[in-house]
Amino acid sequence: xxxPFTSALLLQSGYNTALVAIGAALLGISAGSGGAFLxxxxxxxxxxxxxxxxxxxxxxxxxxxxxxGSDGRNLLGLLLGSALSAGLGLLxxxxxxxxxxxxxxxxxxxxxxxxxxxxxxxxxxxxxxARGKQAGLEGFLLGSTAxxxxxxxxxxxxxGACAIAALVLLRRPMTLVxxxxxxxxxxxxxxxxxDLAMMGFVMAVTVIGLKIVGLVLxxxxxxxxxxxxxxxxDRTERLVGIAGVIGGASGYxxxxxxxxxxxxxxxxxxxxVCFGSFAASLLLAPNRGVLASILRHRRFQVRVHRRQGLLxxxxxxxxxxxxxxxxxxxAGLIRKDGVATEAGRAxxxxxxxxxxxxxxxxxxxxxxxxxxxxxxxxxxxxVLTRDEIAEIDRRIGGPAPVGxxx
Amino acid sequence: xxxxxxxxxRDGRAVHPAASADDPLAVQGLTVSYGEKPALFSIDxxxxxxxxxxxxxxxxxxxxxLLKAVLGIVPALSGTVTVFGVPLAKSRHRITYVxxxxxxxxxxxxxxxxVVLMGLYRELGLLHLVRRHHREKALACxxxxxMADFAGRQIGQLSxxxxxxxxxxxxxxxxxxxxxxxxxxxxxxxxTEKAIIDVLKSLKAEKRTVVCVHHDLATVADYFDHVLLxxxxxxxxxxxxxxxxxxxxxxxxxxxxxxAHIDQxxxxxx
Numbered sequence: 001x002x003x004p005f006t007s008a009l010l011l012q013s014g015y016n017t018a019l020v021a022i023g024a025a026l027l028g029i030s031a032g033s034g035g036a037f038l039x040x041x042x043x044x045x046x047x048x049x050x051x052x053x054x055x056x057x058x059x060x061x062x063x064x065x066x067x068x069g070s071d072g073r074n075l076l077g078l079l080l081g082s083a084l085s086a087g088l089g090l091l092x093x094x095x096x097x098x099x100x101x102x103x104x105x106x107x108x109x110x111x112x113x114x115x116x117x118x119x120x121x122x123x124x125x126x127x128x129x130a131r132g133k134q135a136g137l138e139g140f141l142l143g144s145t146a147x148x149x150x151x152x153x154x155x156x157x158x159x160g161a162c163a164i165a166a167l168v169l170l171r172r173p174m175t176l177v178x179x180x181x182x183x184x185x186x187x188x189x190x191x192x193x194x195d196l197a198m199m200g201f202v203m204a205v206t207v208i209g210l211k212i213v214g215l216v217l218x219x220x221x222x223x224x225x226x227x228x229x230x231x232x233x234d235r236t237e238r239l240v241g242i243a244g245v246i247g248g249a250s251g252y253x254x255x256x257x258x259x260x261x262x263x264x265x266x267x268x269x270x271x272x273v274c275f276g277s278f279a280a281s282l283l284l285a286p287n288r289g290v291l292a293s294i295l296r297h298r299r300f301q302v303r304v305h306r307r308q309g310l311l312x313x314x315x316x317x318x319x320x321x322x323x324x325x326x327x328x329x330x331a332g333l334i335r336k337d338g339v340a341t342e343a344g345r346a347x348x349x350x351x352x353x354x355x356x357x358x359x360x361x362x363x364x365x366x367x368x369x370x371x372x373x374x375x376x377x378x379x380x381x382x383v384l385t386r387d388e389i390a391e392i393d394r395r396i397g398g399p400a401p402v403g404x405x406x
Numbered sequence: 407x408x409x410x411x412x413x414x415x416r417d418g419r420a421v422h423p424a425a426s427a428d429d430p431l432a433v434q435g436l437t438v439s440y441g442e443k444p445a446l447f448s449i450d451x452x453x454x455x456x457x458x459x460x461x462x463x464x465x466x467x468x469x470x471x472l473l474k475a476v477l478g479i480v481p482a483l484s485g486t487v488t489v490f491g492v493p494l495a496k497s498r499h500r501i502t503y504v505x506x507x508x509x510x511x512x513x514x515x516x517x518x519x520x521v522v523l524m525g526l527y528r529e530l531g532l533l534h535l536v537r538r539h540h541r542e543k544a545l546a547c548x549x550x551x552x553m554a555d556f557a558g559r560q561i562g563q564l565s566x567x568x569x570x571x572x573x574x575x576x577x578x579x580x581x582x583x584x585x586x587x588x589x590x591x592x593x594x595x596x597x598t599e600k601a602i603i604d605v606l607k608s609l610k611a612e613k614r615t616v617v618c619v620h621h622d623l624a625t626v627a628d629y630f631d632h633v634l635l636x637x638x639x640x641x642x643x644x645x646x647x648x649x650x651x652x653x654x655x656x657x658x659x660x661x662x663x664x665x666a667h668i669d670q671x672x673x674x675x676x
């Protein structure tokens with residue numbers, strides 16, 4: 001017998017759970033990879049406005065469907081309504097930014113809260129309505145997968161596939177506009193159309209994600225995967241791909257976890273799984289991660305102290321810095337009482353000699369290609385050829401006695 | 407003057423006295439405003455073919471705005487722009503642009519070669535697939551600015567001068583006949599300045615036209631043969647020899663340019 005989590009992971013926990021897991025994975029892939037362009041365009045917050053602006057549409061669509069005689073629970077109808085009101089919210093943000101001196105973040109704040117507030121009012125009114133099956137409508141806020149039907153999963157799958165196809169077609173114009181909108185415009189790309197397409201994509205993902213993650217948390221699915229992917233790559237295509245994989249995996253694993261224990265909400269668990277990958281990347285990523293950068297800084301610091309310490313030894317100057325002393329002592333270059341060892345004397349003589357070599361090298365090569373590479377830490381042998389060093393040594397003359405610590 | 411501007415914008419023909427259909431760039435009555443106060447007011451200017459032209463003026467004179475308005479990046483309030491005798495929409499493929507280096511985020515996750523490939527965007531097919539000949543072309547452009555060894559580098563690792571050269575390579579990839587550059591020499595090292603001016607001179611030798619927003623008055627006479635002096639309005643335009651004069655500079659810069667400073671410039675003797 002498998003434990004609940006593994007069986008959910010292997011789609012063995014029943015029909016509904018399997019549907020939710022696959023739906024969440026598809027949603028995660030499209031939200032993650034599409035959100036990457038939003039992140040690159042530095043407009044991540046727009047997705048928050050779009051998501052919150054869906055709520056009035058859900059309420060109005062419900063009311064219209066009830067007025068037309070149905071029970072108001074048709075998912076396609078509700079999603080259509082939410083898309084219309086999200087589109088309206090988006091246009092209002094765009095209009096405010098273009099027509100007034102307000103920055104986009106202010107416009108987002110205003111639109112987000114007003115639309116959300118209006119949506120809540122509508123939901124409250126709906127609760128008091130006599131007709132229609134209003135129970136579960138508030139599930140659009142934080143997502144609810146309990147009563148997901150096969151047709152709901154099909155809607156999500158088709159929507160996700162269309163969104164990914166649109167991404168493939170638009171990836172280059174979107175990259176171009178995200179990196180350098182002025183050059184894109186000068187090349188004849190309509191920046192406004194590309195931006196609108198990007199926002200249309202966000203809207204589509206938000207709408208299809210309402211059922212699983214809910215409108216409050218969909219922003220996390222759009223943004224966290226690409227922010228996480230940024231830790232692992234310096235290339236746009238890879239960033240988009242990695243973000244899609246992280247989003248998809250988070251959706252799938254999160255859905256499996258929430259299915260493995262009663263009462264665990266799907267949307268928030270997916271977001272937490274996604275955050276887990278972010279936190280791990282933040283700490284552990286090889287180049288941009290926090291630990292790697294601490295280590296790099298520390299290693300550099302040690303090299304600087306080692307060189308400064310060796311120069312001081314060679315010139316017979318006293319060393320007071322405890323870190324310098326510790327570095328030299330650990331490398332076996334000085335004894336406990338601070339006197340240079342055999343190895344210490346040899347290496348300090350070499351450092352001093354290299355300093356002189358660099359001085360000559362800078363006189364010979366006045367171009368910055370060589371002198372620009374002098375940072376005092378790169379060994380001279382790595383920059384100049386053996387012949388060049390021999391020529392420099394000839395100019396310096398024979399090994400001069402190194403003063404001080406003899 | 408307003409009447410002439412109206413005529414120009416109505417039938418799109420050049421009314422500027424020196425303009426002809428072959429001119430790479432002709433603007434008439436170009437006015438741009440970010441608010442109530444115009445950034446550019448009724449500019450008429452023509453750049454004849456095969457020239458190296460400098461746009462000169464004090465800070466806030468609208469030099470960059472002029473380039474952006476010509477390219478349609480900022481909307482013009484009125485006026486017409488013709489490129490090689492036809493409206494911009496029909497001649498975009500013949501024009502390219504090098505924006506100011508500070509206008510983009512250099513931590514963007516992309517490599518040097520990818521930036522140059524952006525210049526080839528229009529040549530890619532429906533699916534925007536980058537093929538081998540695109541890559542080779544991009545490398546050739548990088549080689550022309552002395553940056554071929556950096557093709558695989560992350561752009562965040564470049565120095566300011568190297569960034570500027572990559573931007574120039576991206577413009578070269580567009581294989582245009584008219585090059586518009588916004589302060590290409592601002593804040594770059596001497597080696598880069600030399601590399602850029604060499605490339606621009608080779609473009610001129612190929613009968614292409616170069617227009618630079620330029621801030622260093624000391625190098626105008628060395629680098630350029632045509633000059634446009636503006637300070638919101640046009641002050642003067644024409645060959646460097648007759649236009650880049652102390653009087654015109656004084657008119658453009660007003661009190662902001664000390665007379666002593668003007669004396670140090672290599673002004674043409676008339």
